[in-house]
Amino acid sequence: MTQTASPIVYLNGELIPASEAKISVLDRGFIYGDGVYEVIPVYARMPFRMPQHLARLQRSLDGIRLANPMSDAAWADVIDTLIARQPFADQAVYFQVTRGVAKRDHAFPVGVPPTVFMMSNPLVLPSAEQVKRGVAVVTAEDNRWQRCDLKTTSLLGNVLMRQLAADAGAAETVMFRDGFLTEASASNVLAVVNGTIVAPPQDNHILPGITYDTAAELAHAAGMRIEIRPVRREEALGADELWLSSSTKEVLAITTVDGRPFAGGAPGPMFRRMWDVFQAAKPKAAATAAA
Template sequence: MEIAFYGDSFIDINDKVVPIDERGHQFGDGVYEYVKVYNGTPFLLDEHLERLEKSATKILLQLPYSRNEIKELIQEGLQRSSLKDADIYIQVTRGIAPRNHLFPKNTPSQFAMTIRSGKVLSNEQREQGVSVMILEDERWANCYIKSLNLLPNLLAKQKAFEQGHGEAILARNGYITEGSSSNIFAVKDGVLYTTPATNRILHGITRAAVITCAHQLLIPFKEYDMSEDFLLHADEAFITSTSVEVLPVSKIGDVTLSTERPVTTALANAYRALYEQDKTRA
């Protein structure tokens, strides 16, 4: 059963509860996280909650619950839902107050969470990979904050979709930043590359886990400002995110990449082994 939590209680996921003066609704004034659950175990939960705390701090938002209290809410929600494989979405906003650009005073922040059946990519989708296109990065300067302000991401994703692609890879001044909802990696001459974790990109939890896997597999790795041309001439490329895990890129615009993906496959298997270990502990 899919379930939700809003304010201070669990509710039916179809209940309409967000007031018109909710600042997340009015201004996008909030932050969020998305956690994958495998066999009842939220994967890399501490890493996700640490990033939620950092994002909240950067926008001067006080979380209404401690990390341990959020963990308890997640566990209670999973028990109520009886879902073993789930997608958890957490959102925290600056609360409910009459519309004003200034922060409201003495207004408690609002916590929302949904627990839904986990989305799974088929083996065929993973084997086929994803086609992407490069678009100009028109987002704000602090993309490392996981804020609710995703309109530029949505526009890029939609444009890519309308032109037959599954993801938009964003570039700023000719250099690759990340995907509209993913991080991007490239492989050239056996070396793994990805954009440095600066304010220009989201510091992906899956991104960090894949880098750890690369070190464990002794795959040479560099954080590197990749030009568009560098990506187009990569031997392999793949995107990472909580939802797609490690997904090979089959095509970049009109450029088709090789179906021989030894590094991508090794990293995908290593990442899968991480959450399989968590599943066995559940």
Template sequence: MSFIVFNGELSKRDTITVDIEDRGYQFGDGIYEVVRVYNGCLFTWKEHVERLYASAEKIRMTIPYTMEEMKVMMDKLIEKNQLIEGTIYLQLTRGIAPRNHAFPGSDVQAVLVAYTRLGERPVKLMEEGVDALIIEDKRWLHCDIKSLNLLGNVLAHQEALDAGCYEAILHRDGVITEGSHTNVSIVSDGTVYTHPANNLILNGISRRVMLKACESQSIPFKEEAFTVDQLMRADEVFITSTTLEITPVRRINGQPAGVEGQYPVIRQLQESFTAAIETECGSLR
């Protein structure tokens, strides 16, 4: 029997129901985070929880718990479910109130739900790479908020899957933004390029770990937008996310991305990423 966190308390998963007037259910009015767990340890928890609170502020939502209280809850959840390797998904909605576009009154408290999921490191994908499809970015202009409004991402990802690809790489007027559920970076002439962290992308936590890896490995990098043409001419292309860490892209629209199987800079970054995990969470098996 798995346990979840529901409004600050550990509860058996099958005892909890969603109210039909929860604003997350009716409006997508909420925020979320996915945090990786290695060796029973929350990796980059500080960065994730700070981004959660930043998202809450941007949508004018009050989180009824301190960051310290949230950490205690997540640690208890990991312990109760005996999670060694996997993820925690946590979500906050604006609360339960009669359906109305206007915010409910201050007496309505945000609803918190968190649960765990087993999941090993995607070693095969990180080694062999994945295929991607370029798709127009039709989403809203607040992609920096990790909100529950993911329909645009879902549609883009499904289009990629329908084409036999793993991920969709999105562009606005020919400028690459990010993936449907990842950040996208390229390597050209030894320099890593990734879209600047503005309202057009989510400032991914793994993206940040990757940039720190560039610094530690003395790999030049630029937080600078690049075009579809630059993407197709890049020496290496890779995606980053909480569950994928740093994963090469081997083909885009059916064409090789760089030289397939040759990822010298990506391999350096992967090694540094692994070192960051082990520094924070202990040795990986």
């Protein structure tokens, strides 16, 4: 039997092997999903858009009324240390803050330190084949709560949505609420209509995606038209192109919807352009950047 070393994780101020990291069964993250989290993609050991992820963490913490246990500089320090301790260059840093350990009672405990956990896994990006051919999605009515703008660890709604896709052998479940596009179970969704990228507003029904923001910025810089506005279901499903965006998917074209080929069944020209500018915007290893 081969034994792989347990990866180093961060738990409450300590860097320890994952196999030794333990939390209490009374942790409110376990009991209630009472916590928030972030995922930062890391290219060539460089975190991508860390300030934006830390700003969103603060926003999520404010949204659940939990004090941030660390300054941005302290977060950056721990993140950098954890990245340096992993054997791989491209990573996905996951970190979560919960409301700590307390006797079970819905109301917030007083004077309880939060639990802070961080790990970093290899960054698994879409395959070349998925980029070239696009991916399949299924659609569903969005039945999640009304604070989808907070990146909370209470993800059961998203888990059930994602499983609908898994059951159908699809990559994602694209959701609609009251006839309007919201997002997918773990990604944002952007459409292309008559040569313009259209994306739903970042209101309480979707997570303000860092990749969505990156795509919007890159679109502006590249002179691609983009409109942020509500997108009706019929407009989304009749769009010229549909894309997914997330920290681990980057941008990915949707080419099958509910088992039927979508938009010709191949990624469109606007997607290919966005994918190219996105790749160019990613941090490069020093040797590549210097070349």
